[in-house]
Amino acid sequence: MDATTVRKAVAGLNQREGFESWLETLPFPLASILWRYEAAGNAEQKIEHLFHAFEAVAQFLGTLIASAFHSNPAFFRDGPTR
Numbered sequence: 001m002d003a004t005t006v007r008k009a010v011a012g013l014n015q016r017e018g019f020e021s022w023l024e025t026l027p028f029p030l031a032s033i034l035w036r037y038e039a040a041g042n043a044e045q046k047i048e049h050l051f052h053a054f055e056a057v058a059q060f061l062g063t064l065i066a067s068a069f070h071s072n073p074a075f076f077r078d079g080p081t082r
Helices: 003-011 016-025 028-039 043-070 073-078
Strands: none
Touching (some): 016 028, 028 043
């Protein structure tokens, strides 16, 4: 990847279509919350949807981390190594 390609990709990050394109890549529960944020009519509704999005991201990442630890049965049997 050359510098011109990276520059074009970075320039589009703050654009509305960039946000919508990013939403298309998210898993359903996260994307649906952020689509509601995007469609909200006033600041109070937007803030409420952002709170829900942050909570969902925390739950999603917690699930990913638990899944990663669960994929190593020896971790649970022996405990973490120091």
